[in-house]
Amino acid sequence: MADTYENYVDGEWRASETGETFAVENPANTDETVAECQDSSSADARGAIEAAAAARDAWAETPGPARGKLLRETAKRMDDRREELTETLAREEGKALGEAGGEVGRAINIFYYYAEKAMDYAGEASNPSATGQNLYTVREPMGVAGLIVPWNYPIAIPSWKMAPALATGNTVVCKLSQDAPTVFLKVTECLAEAADAVDAPDGVVNVLTGGGEEVGQPIVEHDEVDAVSFTGSRSVGDMIYEQATDAHKRVQTELGSKNPTVVTESADVEEAAQIVGGGAFGVTGQACTATERVIVHESVHDEFVDALVDYAKSIEIGAALDGADMGPQANEGEIEGTLDDVETAKDEGATVEYGGGQPDGDEYENGYFVEPTILTGLDSDATVMQEEVFGPFVGIMTVSDFEEAIDLANDVEFGLAAGIVTDDHTQANRFVDEVDFGVVKVNEATTGLELHVPFGGMNASSSETYREQGEEGMDYFTIIKTVYDNY
Structure with missing residues (x-):
């Protein structure tokens, strides 16, 4: 029988007032239930927000090094449970074990990183024009941060939102995705233990599961929520942005994209196929930074297509726990959407060079x-x-x-990640300068990010308000006060 997980609110584990739960299934074997989680109501969400609001002042007044200690102790406990977290992630989201382990490691490092940043992130001193004066800025927390996170990176994305929010003195209310909530509920167990160990106020961290309308909507609308950070689909993100800004909240959205990789005539074709294949098929293509469009110079087109087909043929599809290279899509809606898109492409004249359907075999029937x-x-x-x-x-x-390659790269409304594979340094630099994307990669897959530098999109991929990750990820959760101190 699968374990049942409760919400974490005001320093304690609570069942939803609805009394209802929902099943989290293994997308590689839908006969297997990974966990039962709370089917929370708007009343549950409001209770979590009120708990966060009650803890707001106490946590804001907690010194930065002490806030960092909470994150550090959390990271230690996550590291102790690394193998368990990796297996849970692989089972409920479908990632191959190597990919799941990489994501878990990234989340651990995010907590460690912001634990250290909490010690020295405060403000800046400037030279005043007058004598007998100190002139400086201080950064103060926004207050209550509402975090709404997706299923495709179910431990990394909540971590890179929550850790900087806590480090800068905000309390948080986090709504997890219904498709893959269990791995971060286990992180929440680590947070709860760490909070007890460092004597953090109850209500600093609040984590719930449930539907978008029941749990997400109150986070966007409630008067006590000061900032909303959302990662997910463009349609939902645009709605959240409009509602949150109308309520005069600070809002940050990171949405979808249609990421290009250009392969020039000077590229090593085998290397290009490896880079594109990793960017397109890694994590089963379920990344907002995944490569979806490849723009290839005609002189290497046929050779590149052959090399990419060979790459795709080498991928072992299957369940993560069986050691496969590529796992399933996360849910029925996602696979139906992908298959429908392929049919649409064929109707519009596409040639299927490889794939386009579901693999044959008994081992694939339930996934x-x-x-x-x-x-x-x-x-x-x-x-x-x-x-x-x-x-x-x-x-x-x-x-x-x-020039045509640059035009095609920019010929979408999105702008998250773009890549080029080339041995021509001039073309590489022109590409960096001329493409309208927030992340640009040279001779590297569009997927994969460093945690200590900014991340975010342009155009329809983002609200273009604040970046995530790195020190800039802390800026979103703070507001600047300028002090003129005459003595």
């Missing part, structure tokens, strides 16, 4: 498995070259010169 898919013959205005496909999918376009 949401899909083949890595490579399409050619599409123009930039094709539906699947403009709208995000959240699965292991890539469409290839051909160009005759570098």
Whole structure:
């Protein structure tokens, strides 16, 4: 029988007032229930927000090094449970074990990183124009931070939102995705133990599960929530942005994208296939930074397609716990969306070079498995070259010169991650300068991020308000006060 997890509110574990739970299934074997989680109500959400508001002043007045100690103690406990967290993530979200382990390690390092940053993140001194005066700024917490997180990076994304919020003195209310909440509920266990160990106030951390309307909406609307940070679909993100800004809250959204990689005539074709394949098919293509459009110079097009097909053929599809290279999609809606997108592409004239369907075999019957898919013959205005496909999918376009490649790279409304594979340093630098994307990679997959530098998109991929991660990730959760101190 699967374990049942409760919400963590005001320093204690609580069942929802609804008395209802929902099942979290293993996408590699839908007959297996990973956990039962609380099907929370708006009343549960309001209770969590009120707990966070009650703890706001006490946590804001806690010295930065003491706040950092909470994060450090949490990271230690996560590290002790690294193997358990990795297996849980693989079972409920479907990531291959190596990918799941990498994400868990990243989350641990995020907590360690912000534990140290909490010690010296305060403000800056400036030279005043007058004598007998100190002139400086201080950074103060926003107050209560509402965090709404997705399922595709279910431990990393909550960590890179929550850790800087706590480090800067905010209390938090976090709504987890219903598809993969269990791994961060286990992180919350680590946070709860650490809070007891360092005597943190009750209500500093509040974590709930439930539906968007029941739990997410109160977080966006409640008067006691001062800042809202959301990662997810553009449609939901745009709605949250509008509602939160109308309520005069600070808001941050990171949304979808349609990420290009340009392969120039000077590129090493085998290397390019490895880079594109990793960016397109890693984590089953379920990353907002995944490569979906490849723009290839005509002189290397055929060779590149052959190399990428060989790469796709080498991928072992299967359950993470069986050691597969690529796991299933996260849920039924995602795989149906991917398969529908492939059919749309075929209707619009695409040639399927590889994949395009579900793999055959008894081992795939109870899971949401899909083949890595490579399409050619599409123009930039094709539906699947403009709208995000959240699965292991890539469409290839051909160009005759570098200027055309830049134009096609920018020919979408999104702007999160873009890459180029080239041995021409001039073209690499022009690409960095001329593409309208928040993350630009040279000779590297569009996926994969360093935690100590800013991350975020441009155009329709983001609210373009504040960046996440790095020290800039702390800026979002603070407001500046300027002090003129005459003596």
